[in-house]
Amino acid sequence: MRLSHAFIPTLKETPAEAQIASHRLMLRAGLVRQTSAGIYAWLPLGLRVLRNIERIVREEQDAAGAQEILMPTIQPAELWKESGRYEDYGKEMLRIRDRHDRDMLYGPTNEEMVTDLFRQSVRSYKELPQILYHIQWKFRDEVRPRFGVMRGREFLMKDAYSFDIDHAGAVASYRKMMLAYMRTFQRLGLKAIPMEADTGPIGGDLSHEFIILAPTGESQVYYDAAFEEIDYGAGGGFSHEKPEDLARFFEVMTGHYAATDEKHDTARWDQVAANRKREGRGIEVGHIFYFGTKYTKSMGATVAGPDGKQVHPEMGSYGVGVSRLVGAVIEASHDDNGIIWPDSIAPFKAVILNLKVGDAGCDALCARLYAALGGNALYDDRTDRAGAKFADADLMGHPWQIIVGPRGAAAGTVELKRRATGERVEVTPEAALARIGG
Numbered sequence: 198m199r200l201s202h203a204f205i206p207t208l209k210e211t212p213a214e215a216q217i218a219s220h221r222l223m224l225r226a227g228l229v230r231q232t233s234a235g236i237y238a239w240l241p242l243g244l245r246v247l248r249n250i251e252r253i254v255r256e257e258q259d260a261a262g263a264q265e266i267l268m269p270t271i272q273p274a275e276l277w278k279e280s281g282r283y284e285d286y287g288k289e290m291l292r293i294r295d296r297h298d299r300d301m302l303y304g305p306t307n308e309e310m311v312t313d314l315f316r317q318s319v320r321s322y323k324e325l326p327q328i329l330y331h332i333q334w335k336f337r338d339e340v341r342p343r344f345g346v347m348r349g350r351e352f353l354m355k356d357a358y359s360f361d362i363d364h365a366g367a368v369a370s371y372r373k374m375m376l377a378y379m380r381t382f383q384r385l386g387l388k389a390i391p392m393e394a395d396t397g398p399i400g401g402d403l404s405h406e407f408i409i410l411a412p413t414g415e416s417q418v419y420y421d422a423a424f425e426e427i428d429y430g431a432g433g434g435f436s437h438e439k440p441e442d443l444a445r446f447f448e449v450m451t452g453h454y455a456a457t458d459e460k461h462d463t464a465r466w467d468q469v470a471a472n473r474k475r476e477g478r479g480i481e482v483g484h485i486f487y488f489g490t491k492y493t494k495s496m497g498a499t500v501a502g503p504d505g506k507q508v509h510p511e512m513g514s515y516g517v518g519v520s521r522l523v524g525a526v527i528e529a530s531h532d533d534n535g536i537i538w539p540d541s542i543a544p545f546k547a548v549i550l551n552l553k554v555g556d557a558g559c560d561a562l563c564a565r566l567y568a569a570l571g572g573n574a575l576y577d578d579r580t581d582r583a584g585a586k587f588a589d590a591d592l593m594g595h596p597w598q599i600i601v602g603p604r605g606a607a608a609g610t611v612e613l614k615r616r617a618t619g620e621r622v623e624v625t626p627e628a629a630l631a632r633i634g635g
């Protein structure tokens with residue numbers, strides 16, 4: 198993408214309404230614009246990040262055996278009357294009436310709808326377990342939408358739902374999802390810690406929140422640094438496939454201390470070695486629930502068990518705040534000059550800075566680099582002064598900057614800057630491309 202014609206409306210001034218770094222930077226770098234309170238339009242740079250996060254979330258869900266579907270945003274009120282949540286959900290639910298006077302709503306979550314789909318089609322225990330997920334916009338009419346996309350009213354969530362024949366199966370699905378979550382967050386460059394949580398309006402008796410540390414987090418959290426040393430990836434020795442691996446994984450996750458202030462236990466905290474204590478404010482980026490037969494019972498969903506008797510399957514639900522993660526990653530990774538994207542979700546791997554547009558050598562070298570990097574690069578071909586280009590490149594946070602000036606172009610070199618460390622080296626264009634890897 199050429200920056201001269203890109204729709205990336207950066208701001209020089211700090212927007213007055215933004216109280217936290219990620220909100221300020223998302224507005225300043227031109228990622229999003231607010232269209233009404235707590236509702237945002239995603240612009241090209243922001244949308245690329247959102248899509249990259251979605252891709253990683255999707256890959257890890259698929260790897261764990263979950264199947265992607267897409268349920269609508271608008272739901273009929275009848276389903277929620279069946280579960281009893283139509284009244285309970287209160288003012289957070291956006292209620293809509295259609296032209297035939299039917300009560301509809303903009304979904305804040307999908308337990309009812311997925312249970313309805315399930316009961317229509319699944320008949321036997323032999324078809325279980327099933328884990329279904331979708332990545333879809335939600336609406337919650339939050340009293341105080343704030344902090345930009347972190348607490349929006351409309352937001353993108355990945356929500357998965359598991360159906361198992363019995364408690365043991367449901368627990369296995371819960372652990373599988375927990376492992377998928379730890380892998381997902383690791384790939385996003387985040388240290389997310391699973392903490393026991395209350396279940397709130399979703400209900401149930403087992404629940405974990407996944408929390409990352411950031412000064413602007415909404416709750417106080419405490420955990421053992423042991424969590425940060427674990428490799429959750431494919432090389433870490435935990436497999437989705439083996440029940441004994443999942444059991445060991447869950448033991449490790451629940452064996453180390455981690456709690457939000459609501460569940461904090463000072464006696465247990467005192468037993469954690471001082472050099473391993475981590476505490477601070479935390480942002481919730483995911484939340485998983487086991488709630489057994491709460492919805493299958495209230496909505497009359499059954500399958501035939503091995504003995505032919507009808508059984509209510511046991512369920513869990515598993516949410517990731519996909520749009521919140523864009524803000525959360527920035528909270529965890531920025532400096533005074535702007536965003537520092539992890540390579541895995543950066544909107545562009547690299548920006549090419551042409552410091553003298555119109556200089557034949559610079560133009561030719563930039564064109565060559567741009568052709569080689571293709572869609573992975575943003576090309577700053579504007580006629581602005583160098584200082585403005587450096588500032589915008591740091592603000593937008595591309596992992597690599599390839600700086601092309603007339604002197605280097607004549608000598609056949611470029612400067613390659615790594616945003617995360619600030620390290621700058623003079624190299625040949627080929628060496629720069631090789632370092633960037635694409």
Ligand code: 5CA
Binds near residue numbers: 305
């Ligand atoms: N049905 C369950 C799990 S699928 C559920 O709705 N869980 S939740 O309420 O905890 O939401 C899941 C995740 O969505 C949260 O962990 C959070 O990361 C994100 N989220 C929730 N509310 C908002 C909001 N107002 N703005 C942005 N993200 C949100």
